Amino acid sequence: MLFPATRMRRLRRSTAMRSLVRETHLRPSQLIYPLFICPGEGVRKPIGSMPGVFNLSIDEALKEAAECVELGIGGLLLFGLPESKDETGSGAYADDGIVQQALRAFKANRALDPLVLIADVCLCEYTSHGHCGVLVHERGEVHVHNDQSLPLLARAAASLAAAGADIVAPSDMMDGRVAAMREALDVAGHHDTPIMSYAAKFASAFYGPFREAADSTPQEGDRRGYQMDSANGREAMREIEGDIAEGADMLLMKPAGPYLDIIRAARDRFDLPMGAYQVSGEYSMLHAAFERGWLDRDRAMLESLLGIRRAGADFIVTYFAKDAARLLG
Template sequence: MGFPQTRMRRLRATPALRALVAETRVQPGDLIAPLFISEVLSGAGAVIREPIATMPGIDRLSVEAAVEEAAEIARLGIGAVLLFGIPAEKDPEGSGAYDPDGIVQVATRAIKATLPDLTVVCDLCLCEYTDHGHCGVLRRGGDATVTVDNDATLELLARAAIAQAAAGVDIVAPSDMMDGRVGHLRRALDEEGFSATPIMAYSSKFASAFYGPFREAAGSAPSVGDRRGYQLDPANGAEALRESELDMAEGADLLMVKPALAYLDVISAVKARTGMPLVAYSVGGEYAMLKAAAAAGFLDERAAVLETLTAIRRAGADIIITYYAKEAARWL
């Protein structure tokens, strides 16, 4: 029946009624907090934090500071931490990514020793560890072109995944966008006795302008060329679905869409098509925009952040990686 019998406003009259009929909810346990672990800062064996200019409120951390930060994250009920390593030295093949004593492996062991029940996810890529900033092994052609060697990179990623699993990581998260890497990693992990280690695949990782703050934080901007040869074209939603289906077929346990806000349609489509546990990464550029607008007094930060997270969940994401994890957990 129509108006006046049907009055949609009845269930919007009070905060309690609105909460009772809310279709989408965000809880701290739905969130993952990224952490940047610096090998240089860790040399002194002390709690050291170095602010990241492009992401106010986010720091590069020593291992000791990362343990302290992880303890606060666990206390707030946040679902997991996602570790990114910043090595003291870089080389063409990103050897710090698969060194058993690489910074992420050291940080994982330290966090798990103190907080064994906190879920630790490790980003699995070479870009933070290579001196050229690309996500794999570079091959230079006779005409001065530079490409990433897909299959050679897979071998190094497998070594990194095994090093992370041996350090005690709960989930490995390949973000490189090499073809076939999920199946390759699954086989490598299984052969080394890590068949229970899940893979969170960055399946729909777009070549986005919103990564700028992260690249400053991790020092991972490419020194030559760009990543458009292996990351998804922002124009291609159907291709993102193919990537997700391929990763699912190769054995991924969770899928991801990155970034989040500009790709809500992709989040919705991937969830509808695959039914898989789905992660959305609200990236550094999204965080920086909200921080800048709030600092200028252009919007209510709390309201805008919670609305954004709700929109990402409503689109179909089960889990959200966000630099706002701690603040959002307190607000929630």
């Protein structure tokens, strides 16, 4: 029916009316807060390019976790900054690795039980060269060796599960990593530990601030040889299909805002629980606009998150998690 019989504004007249007919909802329990864990005690080191985000020692991270529980946030995604690095990223799979230590401390505090603890599985934070796998020199070229990296990534996943990770989340983009991790987890008795695969992780300029936070900038070359080309949507679907076939239980799309079409396409095609990572560059870009008064902070923050949910993400990894939860609460 046409105007004036059909008036779309009828259902927008009041706050209560808009709430009643709202199609997409954003709740604190759908938010995951990333934490960067570093050695030491009482450490709360600001990350210059990410206002309000810090490198945290375990005691300080425990305080952040307790605040997240109070706010009703769904979980934490843990990254580690080791005391030392080497060619093979051994800190990623060491029993006394920094994230393993943090997981044990979190699990010992029963007040933190409402949080789902997700451990990122990658080598880039732990390798001296900053790449996500084993670096080799062949035929005068330097590249990351896929198959030599798989056993180390699988070992890291099993180590993190043993330390208490509720979910392991491979972000390395090596082919076959999900199958290798599933086998390692099952052999170690961690049959019930889910794998949340960064199934479609694009080589993106929006990761810049994260590399300061995690001290993981490649010393040579870049990651375009294993992370996805940002132009390829169909390839993303193939990546997801492959990870599901290998045993992925959940999916994570990264970045979020510039790739809403990928999130929507994946949601329409796959039934697995799926999240999206609003990455450091998205966060820092918005903060730069907030600081200049160009955008309304609260409205723009929530709108950016709601857009990711509307595209199809069941949950969102975001550095805005605490601020958004305060508003939503």
